[in-house]
Amino acid sequence: MKKDSNMEENTIRTQYLVIGNSAAGIGAVQGIRSVDPSGQLLLLSDEPHHTYSRPLISYWLQGRVEPENMVYRDTDFYDDNGVTALLGPDYRVESIDGENKTAKLANGQTVVFDKAVIASGSAPFVPPIGGLETAQDDFTFTKLADAQGVRDVVDRVNEEGRQPKVVILGAGLIGLKAAEALNDQAESIIIIDLAPRVLPSVLTEGTAGYVQEILADRGLDFRLGRSIASIGDHQVTLSDDETLPYDVLILAAGTRPAVGFAKEAGIECGRGILTDEHQETNMAGIYAAGDCTDSMDISSGQVRNMAVLPNAFMQGQTAGVSMAGEEAVYDKGFPVNSLGLLGFYMLSAGSYTGDELVVNDGECVKHFFLGDDRLNGFIIFGDCPRAGIYTDLIRNKTDLAGIDTDRLFREPGIMAFGTQARAAKVARPH
Numbered sequence: 194m195k196k197d198s199n200m201e202e203n204t205i206r207t208q209y210l211v212i213g214n215s216a217a218g219i220g221a222v223q224g225i226r227s228v229d230p231s232g233q234l235l236l237l238s239d240e241p242h243h244t245y246s247r248p249l250i251s252y253w254l255q256g257r258v259e260p261e262n263m264v265y266r267d268t269d270f271y272d273d274n275g276v277t278a279l280l281g282p283d284y285r286v287e288s289i290d291g292e293n294k295t296a297k298l299a300n301g302q303t304v305v306f307d308k309a310v311i312a313s314g315s316a317p318f319v320p321p322i323g324g325l326e327t328a329q330d331d332f333t334f335t336k337l338a339d340a341q342g343v344r345d346v347v348d349r350v351n352e353e354g355r356q357p358k359v360v361i362l363g364a365g366l367i368g369l370k371a372a373e374a375l376n377d378q379a380e381s382i383i384i385i386d387l388a389p390r391v392l393p394s395v396l397t398e399g400t401a402g403y404v405q406e407i408l409a410d411r412g413l414d415f416r417l418g419r420s421i422a423s424i425g426d427h428q429v430t431l432s433d434d435e436t437l438p439y440d441v442l443i444l445a446a447g448t449r450p451a452v453g454f455a456k457e458a459g460i461e462c463g464r465g466i467l468t469d470e471h472q473e474t475n476m477a478g479i480y481a482a483g484d485c486t487d488s489m490d491i492s493s494g495q496v497r498n499m500a501v502l503p504n505a506f507m508q509g510q511t512a513g514v515s516m517a518g519e520e521a522v523y524d525k526g527f528p529v530n531s532l533g534l535l536g537f538y539m540l541s542a543g544s545y546t547g548d549e550l551v552v553n554d555g556e557c558v559k560h561f562f563l564g565d566d567r568l569n570g571f572i573i574f575g576d577c578p579r580a581g582i583y584t585d586l587i588r589n590k591t592d593l594a595g596i597d598t599d600r601l602f603r604e605p606g607i608m609a610f611g612t613q614a615r616a617a618k619v620a621r622p623h
């Protein structure tokens with residue numbers, strides 16, 4: 194990578210530009226390099242760190258992983274893949290020009306590119322709350338820097354000889370992972386959500402109560418169906434006038450696809466950036482992947498934002514291969530969540546439409562959602578070792594007619610398939 198001598202001082206020229214340094218951005222790098230081992234590749238991120246696994250920030254806060262074990266790829270990944278990685282707030286992309294193929298950075302530099310992929314992920318959504326501007330010791334919880342901020346407050350409170358009172362806004366995945374991280378380090382944890390149930394985007398109405406009871410048994414306290422009306426000096430007042438003091442306030446009310454500069458550039462967006470099955474946007478040569486995009490959920494047939502890490506990586510990889518000129522298609526996306534919380538495990542996938550069938554096999558409780566001889570989705574409580582078979586049924590839209598579903602839903606295994614289907618599965622190369 195070098196500055197182009199024909200252009201003004203502040204300009205960098207590259208063949209491939211990757212905006213984002215997480216699952217989707219890294220997938221794009223790998224996709225590009227699988228086709229083109231040597232084209233100039235510039236990766237930009239407004240976070241200063243080597244690529245890290247975002248879901249591990251709560252484990253770091255909990256003390257379960259060391260920073261060196263959070264890396265998403267080895268520390269020599271950029272060198273090995275011929276990537277110029279410019280990391281930190283200076284390299285934040287402020288705007289992009291799809292016609293002229295340029296991006297403007299926060300430090301005033303301009304990047305001129307042939308092809309770019311936007312892998313900017315999602316940004317925390319913080320609802321408007323009175324007193325938020327002057328609040329202290331409040332954090333969102335999507336970045337390593339957020340977890341480090343929480344850690345500093347916990348340490349400061351510990352130095353006063355006590356444990357912190359923690360208030361969390363949001364009973365979704367991120368709020369509950371933060372709660373898990375702090376459960377053994379806090380005097381109390383109170384979780385507030387406007388929704389009347391926990392994990393509203395992962396669980397059904399019927400299953401959320403069960404999970405809430407388990408989490409309450411393990412020390413978490415909930416205020417559901419309520420919101421924070423205002424924030425004062427280390428205290429929040431709820432919509433029902435209850436006042437809760439806090440040492441640490443975590444704002445985890447949700448995330449939104451980070452589409453700001455893309456939208457301003459005229460790139461078509463729904464909730465997230467819209468792409469075709471090669472991950473290309475409506476602007477030729479500009480691709481998008483990961484949490485910042487909307488894509489087809491094959492389990493529901495709807496285009497939606499599916500903010501999960503495996504999808505982000507695969508979309509990135511598809512974008513990368515396509516940018517480098519080969520044919521790649523991403524058409525198998527659906528939401529999958531594997532979630533451990535305070536020693537309690539659950540796995541969910543697909544959409545919860547159709548008839549619900551509940552199977553208790555003594556080890557796990559499984560909720561299957563079925564329609565038109567297809568498995569649309571499932572929620573499994575407990576550790577179910579071969580549940581990947583169920584995810585495959587959704588991914589491959591397997592016709593369940595002719596399969597011994599009584600047996601399959603009790604014990605996932607190949608014996609439930611008919612002789613022919615078994616033979617085909619055994620013969621299929623992996």
Ligand SMILES: Cc1cc2nc3c(=O)[nH]c(=O)nc-3n(C[C@H](O)[C@H](O)[C@H](O)COP(=O)(O)OP(=O)(O)OC[C@H]3O[C@@H](n4cnc5c(N)ncnc54)[C@H](O)[C@@H]3O)c2cc1C
Nearest residue numbers: 213214215216217238239247248286313314483484501502
């Ligand atoms: C606490 C927590 C727990 C999670 N647990 C799970 C889990 O168990 N399973 C699961 O599947 N998913 C989980 N997720 C979600 C998962 O982390 C995301 O789906 C995944 O990281 C998405 O990858 P991405 O590359 O699309 O975006 P992100 O990981 O959000 O990365 C976006 C990148 O773009 C950069 N960027 C953004 N804007 C700009 C800009 N303007 N200029 C330059 N750079 C920019 C950012 O710095 C970052 O490098 C969790 C997330 C959190 C926060």
